[in-house]
Amino acid sequence: MKDYAGVMVFAEQREGRIHPVTYELLGKGREIADKLGRPLSSVLLGDQLEAEARELVYHGADRVFWYDHPVLKDPDLVNYKHNIVRLVREVNPEIFLLGATRWGRSLGARIAAALGTGLTADCTGLEVDEDGSLIQIRPAFSGNVLAQIKTSTKPQMATVRYKVMSSLPRDTHRNGEIIRKQAELIPSPLTITGKERAAEADIAEAEVIVSGGAGLKRAGDFSLLAELAELLGGTVGSSRLPVDSGWIGREHQVGFSGHTVKPKVYIACGISGSPQHLAGMRESGCIIAINSDPSAPIFKIADYGIVGDLYEVVPKLIKNIKRLKRCNS
Amino acid sequence: MPELLKVSITEDINRRSGASLRIIVPMKQVPDMRQVKFDTEKGKVDRSSAAAEINPFDLHALETAVQLKEKLGAAVTAISMGPRRAEVALRDALARGADSAVLLEDSKFAGADTLATSYTLACAIRKLGGFDLIICGEKTVDGDTGQVGPELAEHLNIPHLAYVSKLVEAGEKLVAVCDMEGEAHIVEASLPVLLMVTKDINIPRLPTFRDKAMARKAEVTIWNAEELSSFADPSRFGIEGSPTRVRKVFLPSEEGRKGKIFRNTNEEAISDVAQAILDFLG
């Protein structure tokens, strides 16, 4: 089984659908595996997900270890951990990656402790050193600094933030092996008795986010931002202060203690750009800042900035976008 | 707050004659993130630049424990691994409702990553004897991993519930709401179990002046590596037991941003930005 070593990616699934962070990890995993001259494998647990196992091959995996059982339909902590730990002991990957989703973090920490190996949380960068070891880059101190971390034990484990790595284009001609594994099941002391969908659309998925901060004068003024967001097919975000004031729900908060987002366009209105806020939106494609204070730190990371009163700028921006859209159509 | 924590007292709890729930709350002392300074040149974190406080996320864990104590009766033990000055954080925990406090302090514990930290906490918890619940915070503001809780549960061989935003029931069994990004799972567990709670679970109370004064005189138990030795393999403590090493720390760079800042709000500037947004969206 020694030739199975290399890089292994945990394929996260929800309700039978592969979480996109998995494909991003396969993209990065492919790059690392090629650099090391080693294979890239993935482990998928679920209920009747053979087609999804094939998708993992189309996205870069050489081998997919596939566990199929109704018990594995839901994120069953005990059985997921037990079977993945057994697989890792059998296959001996040098590197094991999971998405830094809540499920990935919770499961990853248990696997790492069971294996007695190091785990680096929430990485935003992965590189390979000259000696073939993994360099893991992650924000620490509430996103204020970046740390470079190395692990002396195997596998070198990391959870990786969603929307930071890029996935490979889906290629149905890619060859790979699907290896069916028998799950060893143990009675779980935890039972999921119900599920609730959050009513709100997940802000982490939005392509455009228009966020408001303490520069807003009253709760109702979020409607101005909502108008701009809607025009661009996006959604509304917030810094922590309006959330703490109860002006907008916590599910809109961007930043260290809120959501990490990576939209194509992020428009920050009346937000100063504290390190905790930047921690959640720094990876956005294009950052636009509107702030009346020219020395606001948000301008340091902006692609476009407008120094001015948001109550004047946002309506003008809406007007201009409407005009340009009319011209183009 | 009561509506956040609906507790049904089951017979089982009543039957534990005198012996109420035993709850352990692992807490960390951290620098106040609003003050801490970062050395741009050396890429260093100057911990001495800021006052120390209890990790804000851990206050929610302690509050959960104290509310359970008020409803069901419980003995709450706060435990921390850290330097001697972390005793201050533990006294603060006593003022906020913990009944006893243990500090794990030894130079052998220093330099620990999450694996060594969780291992050391697990050894100390074994030494403390039995427990029904361990309640952790979601993450620390300095380490910022959220790993210590689940790793601790693994070392103790008990299940854990991550990202608990609400307790629906606590008694013979425990029912909790776990927030999993856009979806919430309602999960049932038996005791003992470790909970990792989010800040949505409650609003931590402030200690009264009287409680603070009382806590100043209270005793904090201090254990060193030697005192854990019959429960531990000392080579798994501190830097020796830590497989991950921070090689360097640096500040995020913003290279690659256009940085086109318009200092006035004339029509041309706005129109440029509007065009740029539309271009970007293709």
Ligand SMILES: Cc1cc2nc3c(=O)[nH]c(=O)nc-3n(C[C@H](O)[C@H](O)[C@H](O)COP(=O)(O)OP(=O)(O)OC[C@H]3O[C@@H](n4cnc5c(N)ncnc54)[C@H](O)[C@@H]3O)c2cc1C
């Ligand atoms: C542990 C911890 C976690 C945190 N997590 C988060 C987090 O997840 N997300 C987050 O956002 N914060 C977080 N914070 C808080 C963070 O430190 C800042 O306090 C917060 O981000 C500031 O929000 P703001 O930029 O809206 O407000 P401010 O810093 O007050 O900035 C308001 C800005 O609006 C500008 N302004 C005022 N009026 C106008 C106007 N009419 N037109 C245009 N501009 C105007 C001002 O010039 C100013 O720059 C956290 C803090 C801690 C300690």
Ligand SMILES: Nc1ncnc2c1ncn2[C@@H]1O[C@H](COP(=O)(O)O)[C@@H](O)[C@H]1O
């Ligand atoms: N040194 C420590 N002492 C006690 N508890 C800790 C320590 N470090 C972390 N914890 C607990 O583990 C949780 C997660 O921490 P972290 O993995 O560092 O983000 C915290 O909220 C605490 O409850």
